[in-house]
Amino acid sequence: xxxxxxxxxxxxxxxxxxxxxxxxxxxxxxxxxxxxxxxxxxxxxxxxxxxxxxxxxxxxxxxxxxxxxxxxxxxxxxxxxxxxxxxxxxxxxxxxxxxxxxxxxxxxxxxxxxxxxxxxxxxxxxxxxxxxxxxxxxxxxxxxxxxxxxxxxxxxxxxxxxxxxxxxxxxxxxxxxxxxxxxxxxxxxxxxxxxxxxxxxxxxxxxxxxxxxxxxxxxxxxxxxxxxxxxxxxxxxxxxxxxxxxxxxxxxxxxxxxxxxxxxxxxxxxxxxxxxxxxxxxxxxxxxxxxxxxxxxxxxxxxxxxxxx
Numbered sequence: 392x393x394x395x396x397x398x399x400x401x402x403x404x405x406x407x408x409x410x411x412x413x414x415x416x417x418x419x420x421x422x423x424x425x426x427x428x429x430x431x432x433x434x435x436x437x438x439x440x441x442x443x444x445x446x447x448x449x450x451x452x453x454x455x456x457x458x459x460x461x462x463x464x465x466x467x468x469x470x471x472x473x474x475x476x477x478x479x480x481x482x483x484x485x486x487x488x489x490x491x492x493x494x495x496x497x498x499x500x501x502x503x504x505x506x507x508x509x510x511x512x513x514x515x516x517x518x519x520x521x522x523x524x525x526x527x528x529x530x531x532x533x534x535x536x537x538x539x540x541x542x543x544x545x546x547x548x549x550x551x552x553x554x555x556x557x558x559x560x561x562x563x564x565x566x567x568x569x570x571x572x573x574x575x576x577x578x579x580x581x582x583x584x585x586x587x588x589x590x591x592x593x594x595x596x597x598x599x600x601x602x603x604x605x606x607x608x609x610x611x612x613x614x615x616x617x618x619x620x621x622x623x624x625x626x627x628x629x630x631x632x633x634x635x636x637x638x639x640x641x642x643x644x645x646x647x648x649x650x651x652x653x654x655x656x657x658x659x660x661x662x663x664x665x666x667x668x669x670x671x672x673x674x675x676x677x678x679x680x681x682x683x684x685x686x687x688x689x690x691x692x693x694x695x696x697x698x699x700x
Contacts, residue, residue, distance in 0.1 A: 563620075573645070652668050
């Protein structure tokens with residue numbers, strides 16, 4: 392084989408390596424679904440989900456997502472509920488794939504294999520609405536042929552509730568930007584306290600500074616994290632519940648550390664608050680580490696720390 396042929400083959404391999412991921416799975420490769428599939432998906436959601444997802448449901452999350460069981464447009468509008476073309480990134484498919492929806496205690500029958508495949512393929516094909524279009528008529532009754540507004544929306548109460556939910560969701564998104572500060576500051580304070588215990592001098596002002604900022608950051612992170620958890624899907628349980636309450640516990644411990652640290656700073660000479668501050672700091676460091684680990688699981692999955700070999 393000539394050198395020109397070898398170079399030409401190598402060039403083709405390079406081009407395929409770079410362009411292959413861009414062309415794989417492109418829209419022209421997706422087999423379009425028949426026009427009645429969106430109507431079938433809507434029928435499945437209503438028969439399996441609408442029973443629990445009602446405006447007067449006792450479950451806050453079920454109440455908040457009641458329209459998603461009756462309105463494909465509302466389902467698509469909900470962030471991450473359906474990611475067109477990507478079932479594995481869609482919360483709707485994840486709760487179905489994990490057999491969490493309908494829940495075991497629901498009176499609704501579990502989804503059949505055909506229904507699961509239907510929803511999966513509908514999302515994978517781009518989640519088209521087909522002939523289902525919003526019904527803006529005055530007598531919209533929410534029949535299976537429409538995706539019109541629900542009763543609360545007709546009376547004007549639902550938009551205000553959605554605005555409030557959107558505001559809470561927006562503030563919850565600030566949690567990842569803030570949460571790393573209290574983690575770093577409280578761990579740094581604990582580490583500095585260990586160095587003091589080992590004989591280091593002049594670090595108490597640094598400990599005090601880190602504790603004050605760490606407490607303020609912990610309160611902000613716990614509050615914003617609680618808002619973020621309000622909109623998380625059930626696939627993240629029970630780690631989400633533990634993460635939220637341990638976040639609150641971290642803020643409480645940070646307050647106790649702050650009080651102990653300030654009491655120590657206001658006394659000259661040996662003080663019982665020195666030992667109390669150290670023990671509280673060590674306990675806080677343990678709790679904030681566990682809380683951060685659970686946050687990593689929620690963000691990156693249970694195996695995010697699995698060994699690379």
